[in-house]
Amino acid sequence: MEQVRKNSARAWLLAARPKTLSAALIPVVTSSALAFASGPFRLLPVLGCMLFAALMQIAANFINDLFDFLKGTDGEERLGPERACAQGWISPSSMKRGIALMLVLAAIVGLATFYGSIITSPSAFVADNLLLITAYFLLVGLACLVFAFLYTTLLSYCGLGDVLVYLFFGFVPVAGTYFLLTGWLIPEVWWLSAAVGLITDTLLVLNNYRDRDTDRACGKRTLIAVLGGRFGSWFYLLQGVFGALCFSALAFYGLLSAPLVLLYLLPHFLTWREMVRINRGRELNKILGKTSRNMLFFACLAVLSLVFCIV
Numbered sequence: 001m002e003q004v005r006k007n008s009a010r011a012w013l014l015a016a017r018p019k020t021l022s023a024a025l026i027p028v029v030t031s032s033a034l035a036f037a038s039g040p041f042r043l044l045p046v047l048g049c050m051l052f053a054a055l056m057q058i059a060a061n062f063i064n065d066l067f068d069f070l071k072g073t074d075g076e077e078r079l080g081p082e083r084a085c086a087q088g089w090i091s092p093s094s095m096k097r098g099i100a101l102m103l104v105l106a107a108i109v110g111l112a113t114f115y116g117s118i119i120t121s122p123s124a125f126v127a128d129n130l131l132l133i134t135a136y137f138l139l140v141g142l143a144c145l146v147f148a149f150l151y152t153t154l155l156s157y158c159g160l161g162d163v164l165v166y167l168f169f170g171f172v173p174v175a176g177t178y179f180l181l182t183g184w185l186i187p188e189v190w191w192l193s194a195a196v197g198l199i200t201d202t203l204l205v206l207n208n209y210r211d212r213d214t215d216r217a218c219g220k221r222t223l224i225a226v227l228g229g230r231f232g233s234w235f236y237l238l239q240g241v242f243g244a245l246c247f248s249a250l251a252f253y254g255l256l257s258a259p260l261v262l263l264y265l266l267p268h269f270l271t272w273r274e275m276v277r278i279n280r281g282r283e284l285n286k287i288l289g290k291t292s293r294n295m296l297f298f299a300c301l302a303v304l305s306l307v308f309c310i311v
Contacts, residue, residue: 004089012098015084017061022292023203024057025050026299027173027196033306034192035181037255040122042181048113049177052106059102060148066095072218081285103145110141114180123183140176144168157220165204170197191249192302195261198243199298202268205236206275206291210284233276240268240294247302257305264298 004011032046069085069092084090090098114137118126126133147168155164174193179185208215208222209232215225224232244265250258271290278284 004087006088007090007094011084011089014082015062015065015090015095015098016058017081019289019292020061020203021054021057022296022299023169023200024053024173026200026295027169027193028053028177030192030196030299030302030306031174031177031189032181033303034188035178037306037309038182038186042117042120045113045117045120045180046177048109048116049173049180052110052113053173055102055106055109056144056148059099059106060151062095062099062102063148064151065090066092066099103148107141117180121180121183126183137176140172144172159221159223159226161204161208161222162201165201166194166197169200170194188250188253188255191246191253195243195247195302198239198246199264199295202236202239202243203288203291203295205232205239206284206287208232209236209275210280210287213280229279233272236275237269237272240272241265243298244268247305250305255306255309257309260305261298261301264294264301267294267297 004014028046028049032041032049035041065083065085068083085092085095114134118130118133121127147164151161151164155161171190171193174196175185175189178189205224208224209229211220212222212224212229212232215222224235244261247261248259267290271287271294274290275284275287278287
């Protein structure tokens with residue numbers, strides 16, 4: 001066990017899990033690249049969306065850390081990386097204050113980004129429907145807050161985790177970012193949303209694959225805990241395949257360089273083979289790093305194909 005002073009800056013950094021931030025930033029970055037390919041690019045709203053996504057991800061990580069500790073999920077048999085509350089690095093009361101701080105900062109950044117994007121929007125549709133759009137984005141922000149709490153405390157225990165990842169790491173951030181940058185939505189947004197949601201979910205699938213035995217023991221009914229490891233291994237592989245194919249479908253809309261992302265399938269397939277070979281145990285933690293690397297590789301290919309698209 002790593003020696004960390006209680007409530008220290010190091011403890012908070014570990015609790016924030018910076019390696020998970022790529023999952024929150026990839027939807028914003030790829031959606032921004034699509035907006036760049038569609039018209040004028042606005043940097044400040046992009047940075048605001050990225051900061052909001054990062055703060056919400058950190059808040060979700062804190063919530064996950066706290067509630068898994070309170071539920072007793074993070075016991076000695078835990079296979080994943082160490083958690084701050086379970087290891088005594090951060091007290092539960094301090095973690096609650098940390099959660100509140102991250103959510104308040106996320107709300108401030110989100111409101112500022114929304115306001116700045118709307119008043120500078122080039123879209124006449126935004127000007128004509130300002131009240132409706134404001135109400136919609138407030139509901140989306142509230143849904144993100146509810147998701148951050150319910151995912152750990154309830155929904156991930158009843159097999160809905162993957163659906164929520166598709167929504168809140170795919171469709172919600174991709175479509176939301178694109179609309180804030182452009183003031184409208186196009187069909188390509190939905191293909192990109194599906195692709196990013198599927199690719200990002202490979203990280204959750206791997207976590208659930210590794211933890212399938214301990215999840216069953218503590219009553220956590222993920223899809224893989226219920227349907228088994230064989231299902232989980234194929235689920236992981238097919239998520240990446242269909243994610244790459246969804247992005248490649250952008251070629252039908254004139255983005256002829258979109259199939260470039262099919263290169264992602266090579267490291268994805270190699271990582272899948274290694275995952276199946278390891279099958280169980282803490283050794284699967286190294287596959288987490290490789291899956292995150294593959295996600296970043298996908299994002300780089302997606303951005304390149306969008307920014308330097310052949311129209």
